Amino acid sequence: MKNRILSSFVLFATIAWQGCKPEKNIEATIKFVLTHSINGQTPTIDGALSYTNAAGNIFNLKTLKYYLSNVVLVNTDGSRKELKNYQFINLSDASSQNFSFEKIPNGSYSKIEFYIGVDSLANSTGVHTGALDPANQMYWGWDFGYRFWLIEGIYQKTSSITSAFGYHIGTDTNLVKMSLLANFKIDGIERVVTLNCNLDEFFKDPTVWDIKSEETNHSFPGQEAGAATLAKNMADMFSVGKIE
Amino acid sequence: MNKKQILLLSLFGLSAMLLVIVSCRKDPKILEYSPTPISVQLPAGVNPFVSPSDNPLTAEGVKLGRMLFYDPILSGNNGMSCASCHSQKFGFTDQGHQFSMGIDSIFGDRNSMPIFNLGWERAMFWDGGSPNLETQVLGPLSSPLEMHETMANAVKELQADPKYPNLFFAAFGSDSITSSMLMKAIAQFERTVVSFNSYFDRTYPADKQFPDPKSRGIIALNPKNTIERGYRIFSKENLPNSGHCWHCHGADPRTNFFTDFEYHFNGLSFNGLDSGRQRITRLERDKGFFKTPTLRNLAFTAPYMHDGRFKTLDEVIEHYDHGAMLWNTNDGLANFDLAKPMNFSFQDKADLKAFLLSLSDSSLLTNKTFSNPF
Structure with missing residues (x-):
């Protein structure tokens, strides 16, 4: 009898303890950390003219700002977790270079998709708030929509002359749709995905871009060809780095 | 009790009452957000315009928008307001000028457009480059040919101004000013400018x-x-x-x-x-x-x-x-x-x-x- 009481107590305690044990999470946060590289180094703003592109231009960076939007995580079963975000990235603001999404369902994922830029709905309906706030100086004032990608700097035009360059890529036709293979699991704990943006690729692949040929392009009428060439180059700038 | 004592006592009582009144009075800084919806008076037969659902007309919003429209604080050198090139005496255009001169003494290349009956328009500017009145604000404010200011700096200056944070609170329920609130207020004022009395x-x-x-x-x-x-x-x-x-x-x-x-x-x-x-x-x-x-x-x-x-x-x-x-x-x-x-x-x-x-x-x-x- 005593034994029976004891064993039922043990059983009860075991059940209670099991019940109290925290359940394994069925979802978790995914965090994206952006890194940038140029000539194998981390780029800085307003440094010496020390970067070289594929065309041999020597230059520095004064501004690099862009949008990453509409991140989608594609599950190995084909289902898509659409995150409908707008992320404003500014090279001179470290806090803008990482962003997280909560409540990503557990599972195996095989692809990360996103846009470099802003989808046509948001891009055609005037100014918006949050990342799309015009205070970020990415909305064209007299012209329509957002700059998707803005890179500006100084380059060595001749051995004795330096000159400014600037490329403001925008308009719906230049929206860059990215789809990167990435095998990772979400299994209840935060996952950190590093995305690297290799600026060397902006100036090459498929087209080597000589800054001298077109020092500025604002995606304005008459500049469509140059903007489209640069948008095509942008398609291989991003790659998935380590996933932890 | 002599007269002096009575006087002292009543003085004491009075000041105590005053103290109670003062301490019970609401802190004037704590405002209540209760915007007053308004509509624009139109002659019979004119269909009313529809404001965007996220920017209905309120008395507080229109009052603020009117101030912003006339305040040079929105320009790069604080020397030029919207009204500088949209003068009421000229149907809200630029005093007969073919082109308007911005704060850096540079001329634009289009004629200043009149500002009235805009609530019914589908897009702003001569080319429709702005899909709504709210967005329109950004064009002239940030153009180097016009007011040559950044939205971030305009918001910063308004935030630091003694009168504006309370006015923004009254209009939008927050005294933390954003560019969206600034654009909405000006758009509200502009929608109220109607002209049907010819x-x-x-x-x-x-x-x-x-x-x-x-x-x-x-x-x-x-x-x-x-x-x-x-x-x-x-x-x-x-x-x-x-x-x-x-x-x-x-x-x-x-x-x-x-x-x-x-x-x-x-x-x-x-x-x-x-x-x-x-x-x-x-x-x-x-x-x-x-x-x-x-x-x-x-x-x-x-x-x-x-x-x-x-x-x-x-x-x-x-x-x-x-x-x-x-x-x-x-x-x-x-x-x-x-x-x-x-x-x-x-x-x-x-x-x-x-x-x-x-x-x-x-x-x-x-x-x-x-x-x-x-």
């Missing part, structure tokens, strides 16, 4: 005897009245002195706006700079297309056309009479209306001008609810 409106109210351009009613017009003769030219179809004007300037005359809110090519020669609507749509067919401006208040808004090339209404009428150049053939109305000279008589031109001027509403220039609040 001689023509008073004589032919929208809900009563507005003559129908499709021949009905035209017969009833008084041939001895120069304005009514001018109206016949404006509206008449397929008769020797038809002006076809109403095709673009009032397809539905009962709505009373004297514009179809669309973009058209109107036979102006290319000025070498401005491709118009093409800049926005990127379509070759839209080169030289511009938004149809309203015919209201022309008495105050000279010069005319997107580049202010015509100083007088006479020049405008001459253009449509025989000056059109059909270098772009993508506008069906232009092809039909402007293919051959109108051959207006001297009297036709005078009548048309009299009609056009009868659409001007001088009360717009003096209405105190639209004037400088400072």
Whole structure:
């Protein structure tokens, strides 16, 4: 009898303890950390003219700002977790270079998709708030929509002359749709995905871009060809780095 | 108790009461957010405009927007306000100037547009480059040719100003100012600026005897009245002195706006700079297309056309009479209306001008609810 009481107590305690044990999470946060590289180094703003592109231009960076939007995580079963975000990235603001999404369902994922830029709905309906706030100086004032990608700097035009360059890529036709293979699991704990943006690729692949040929392009009428060439180059700038 | 004691005691009591009153009084800094919804008074027969669902008109929003419209704090050197180039005395245009000069003494390349009856517009600017009035604010504010300010700095200056945080709180429920609140407030004020009190409106109210351009009613017009003769030219179809004007300037005359809110090519020669609507749509067919401006208040808004090339209404009428150049053939109305000279008589031109001027509403220039609040 005593034994029976004891064993039922043990059983009860075991059940209670099991019940109290925290359940394994069925979802978790995914965090994206952006890194940038140029000539194998981390780029800085307003440094010496020390970067070289594929065309041999020597230059520095004064501004690099862009949008990453509409991140989608594609599950190995084909289902898509659409995150409908707008992320404003500014090279001179470290806090803008990482962003997280909560409540990503557990599972195996095989692809990360996103846009470099802003989808046509948001891009055609005037100014918006949050990342799309015009205070970020990415909305064209007299012209329509957002700059998707803005890179500006100084380059060595001749051995004795330096000159400014600037490329403001925008308009719906230049929206860059990215789809990167990435095998990772979400299994209840935060996952950190590093995305690297290799600026060397902006100036090459498929087209080597000589800054001298077109020092500025604002995606304005008459500049469509140059903007489209640069948008095509942008398609291989991003790659998935380590996933932890 | 002597008198002195009584006095002291009552003084003490009084100050104690005062203390209670003072301490019970609400802290004046804690405001309550209770915006007052308002609507704009319109004459019978004019359909009300619809504000965006996230920016309804409120008394507080309009009051704030009016202040911002007139406050040079929104420009790069704090020397120029919206009203600098949109002067009430000139129907909210730039005092007869062809082009306007910005804070850096640089001229723009388009004629300042009038600001009234904008609640019904589908897009802003001569080329429709801004899809709504809120977004419109950013163009002139940030353009290096105009107010040359950044949105971030404008917001910062407003936040640091002693009066604005409370006004923003009253209008939008937060004293932490954002660019969105700034744009919304100005848009609200601009939507309240309406003009329907011209001689023509008073004589032919929208809900009563507005003559129908499709021949009905035209017969009833008084041939001895120069304005009514001018109206016949404006509206008449397929008769020797038809002006076809109403095709673009009032397809539905009962709505009373004297514009179809669309973009058209109107036979102006290319000025070498401005491709118009093409800049926005990127379509070759839209080169030289511009938004149809309203015919209201022309008495105050000279010069005319997107580049202010015509100083007088006479020049405008001459253009449509025989000056059109059909270098772009993508506008069906232009092809039909402007293919051959109108051959207006001297009297036709005078009548048309009299009609056009009868659409001007001088009360717009003096209405105190639209004037400088400072």
